Amino acid sequence: MIYLRLLLFCLFPWMVFSQAPKVSNAIDFLRLNPIEGELDNQYISSIMQDREGFIWVGTQDGLYKLFETNTKSYHYNPQKHKSLPANWVRAMVQDSEGIFWIGTQGEGLIRFDQDTEEFEKIDLIEGDTALKGMIIYDLFITSKDVLWIESENALYRKTMSGPVEKVNDLGGNIFINETSNGQIVLAFNNTIYVYHESLKELEPVYQAENITKMFQTGTSNFILKMNDDLYTYTLGQSPVLLETPEIIYGISNMVNHTMFFLGKTYMYEYHVLNQSFKKLEMPPDLNHVLGVLQALFVDRQGTLWIGTNNGLYKESIAGRLFKHVIPVHARRIIPDDEKLFIVGKDGLFEYEMETNTLKNLIPIRMFSAVKTSHGIWTAGLTNKLYQLDAQGMIKTHEIPSDNKNLFKIYGIVQDKNEFLWVSSWE
Numbered sequence: 001m002i003y004l005r006l007l008l009f010c011l012f013p014w015m016v017f018s019q020a021p022k023v024s025n026a027i028d029f030l031r032l033n034p035i036e037g038e039l040d041n042q043y044i045s046s047i048m049q050d051r052e053g054f055i056w057v058g059t060q061d062g063l064y065k066l067f068e069t070n071t072k073s074y075h076y077n078p079q080k081h082k083s084l085p086a087n088w089v090r091a092m093v094q095d096s097e098g099i100f101w102i103g104t105q106g107e108g109l110i111r112f113d114q115d116t117e118e119f120e121k122i123d124l125i126e127g128d129t130a131l132k133g134m135i136i137y138d139l140f141i142t143s144k145d146v147l148w149i150e151s152e153n154a155l156y157r158k159t160m161s162g163p164v165e166k167v168n169d170l171g172g173n174i175f176i177n178e179t180s181n182g183q184i185v186l187a188f189n190n191t192i193y194v195y196h197e198s199l200k201e202l203e204p205v206y207q208a209e210n211i212t213k214m215f216q217t218g219t220s221n222f223i224l225k226m227n228d229d230l231y232t233y234t235l236g237q238s239p240v241l242l243e244t245p246e247i248i249y250g251i252s253n254m255v256n257h258t259m260f261f262l263g264k265t266y267m268y269e270y271h272v273l274n275q276s277f278k279k280l281e282m283p284p285d286l287n288h289v290l291g292v293l294q295a296l297f298v299d300r301q302g303t304l305w306i307g308t309n310n311g312l313y314k315e316s317i318a319g320r321l322f323k324h325v326i327p328v329h330a331r332r333i334i335p336d337d338e339k340l341f342i343v344g345k346d347g348l349f350e351y352e353m354e355t356n357t358l359k360n361l362i363p364i365r366m367f368s369a370v371k372t373s374h375g376i377w378t379a380g381l382t383n384k385l386y387q388l389d390a391q392g393m394i395k396t397h398e399i400p401s402d403n404k405n406l407f408k409i410y411g412i413v414q415d416k417n418e419f420l421w422v423s424s425w426e
Contacts, residue, residue, distance in 0.1 A: 022276035023245050029325060030267050030280035032306060032313040038071050039064060044307030047297035048092045055299065056100075057312060058089030063102065063112075074119075082118040085110060093141040095160060101147055103136025109149060124149065124156050124164045140176040142184065150174045155188075167195075168202065175214035177222065185222070185235065187214040194235070205235060217254055217272045225251065232275070244268075245277055252296035252304065260296055260304055262289070289313075326351055328358060332369040334376060341376055341388070343369040348378050348386065361394065362386055372414045379409035385422065399424075 034040070039057060046058035055066040062075040063084055077083040088105035095101065100112040102119075109122040124134065135152040142148070148167075149156040155168040174188040184195040186202065190211055193202040213225035220235040228247050231239035250262035254272060260280075261268040267280040282289065295307035304315040329344035340351040348362040348369070362378070364386075369378040375389040385397040399422065401407045411423035 022274065023279065028269075028278060028280050030282050030304075031316040031318070032282065032304075033316050035066070035312040035314055038073055039312045041310050042312065043309045044294050044312050045088065045090050046092055047295050047305050047307050047312075048094070049297075049299045050094050050100075051098060053300070055305065056092055057307070058092055058102070060088045060105075062087050063089045063092075074117075082120065084112075084119050085121050090136055091139040093139045093147070095141055095145050095147070097145075097160075101139055101141065103139050103149070105135050108134040108151070109136055109139075122164070124151070124166075138174070138176070140178075142178050143182060148176045148184075150176065155186075165200070173212075175211070177214060177216035179216060179235075180219045183220070183235075185214075185216070187211045187224070192233075206233075206238075208239065213251055215251055215254065215259070217257075217259075221272075223251070223259075242275065245279070250293050250296045252298050255298045255300060255302055258298070258302070260298060262293065262296060326358060331367060332378075334369060334371050336371065336376070341369065341371075343367075343378050348376075348388070361388065367408070367410050368412045370412045370414060370420075372420065373418060377412050377420065379412060379422070381408045383407035383409075383424075385409070385412070 039059070043060040044057060045060065048056050050056060057064045057066065062073050064074075065072045074084045076085060076087050086104035086107035089102055090105055091103035093101050098114065100114065102110040102112055104110055107121060109124060111120040111122055112118070136149060137152065138150040140148040140150075145160050147158045147160070149158065149164070153169070154166050155170065155174055156164050157167050158164045168188075170188055174186060177185045179185060184197075186193045186195065187208075190208055191204050192206040192208065192211075192214075193204050195202055208224065209226050211224055211226055213223075215223045217223055217232075222233045223242070224231045224233050224239055225248070226239075230242040230244055230248055232242050233239045244261065244263070245268065246263040246265060248261045248263055248268075252260040257272045259270045259272065261270050261277070267282055269278040269280055270276075271278075289306060289308060292308040292310055293306065294309055295305075297305045297307070299305065303317065306313040326342070328342055328349055329346055330342045331345075332343040334341040334343075338353050340353065342349040342351060343366040345365050347360050347364050348366055350359045350361055351357070364380055364382075366378050366380040369376060375387050377385055377387050379385050383399045383401045385399065387395040387397060389395065399407070408425040409422055410425070413421050415421065
């Protein structure tokens with residue numbers, strides 16, 4: 001049994017300093033693509049990336065490995081020896097030997113060898129029948145391959161070659177982290193502890209108020225969520241209130257000193273080193289994500305994955321390259337200093353890039369456009385050419401035709417002698 005060392009430590013009144021949020025005015029557009037196929041409408045419990053770079057997804061209906069164009073799934077099969085013992089996969093980690101450790105709903109801790117595709121149930125405490133059918137809420141593996149197991153009724157610890165040890169009788173809502181120098185830091189019962197491996201003891205170092213999340217962000221630095229607020233916390237110091245643009249409901253892991261925060265109106269990219277926020281606007285059809293969010297995960301390539309109770313979404317990197325959506329059909333786009341001229345089925349539009357304003361100059365269906373030394377020329381399903389000159393004036397030029405009703409202009413070009421050429425249906 002591992003004992004909790006009870007130390008007297010001073011609990012000062014809440015001394016909270018505040019850091020004003022640094023929010024960039026620039027807004028990136030976050031485009032998320034649903035992962036279709038077997039994961040469509042699945043309840044996503046957990047997401048991880050293995051040592052080879054593959055994404056694994058735990059659901060209420062099995063374990064899935066994602067490939068470029070398909071998935072491989074593992075399910076409970078009573079007719080198959082050493083199949084996945086329980087379909088609800090709540091947590092996953094991988095040790096340095098490539099072995100997966102899986103926490104399930106109802107069948108406890110599972111060891112999975114991907115090479116043999118065999119699942120093995122691990123009894124946490126030998127002979128303890130009360131632990132059969134245990135729920136494992138979360139798993140954490142340290143840099144030294146020590147497995148920490150958060151179950152419904154206790155916290156356990158296991159080295160790869162040693163037995164399972166009970167750390168504490170409390171189960172559920174425990175947050176486990178490892179600092180960059182190998183220190184294990186835990187939070188539960190509104191208290192932050194450090195674990196002393198040589199003594200096998202937990203030492204309380206700070207008592208807080210209603211800790212609901214804890215994330216490691218540096219050597220001895222963390223982000224705490226308490227009530228509706230976020231705090232930065234360094235071991236040995238008091239938490240400092242982190243002013244956020246809005247209440248944050250979801251927080252991702254950290255990759256390259258960057259995390260993702262989900263608020264009610266925006267997703268935010270949070271840069272840990274300078275404590276700055278960048279707004280990421282999500283498409284309107286994904287505004288429901290907050291209500292169904294189960295997991296935010298960032299892989300080693302910096303790509304965001306969102307698990308919900310009705311499916312898995314992956315960030316489109318191309319979507320981050322496009323800063324704004326212009327809500328207009330476009331067949332031709334002509335850049336002109338700080339403006340764009342857009343031709344499409346709804347006419348000729350002028351778009352001001354600095355102000356993101358859109359103006360319809362000619363509300364007639366257009367097929368072609370060209371920029372010349374005499375302005376912008378455009379045309380559509382009539383025998384008329386429209387010229388937008390340098391002063392912004394619109395002039396109409398009619399092309400003689402015996403059949404104006406069938407006359408359609410599909411192309412306009414200018415040659416090196418500045419002659420204008422027009423191709424039509426006739």
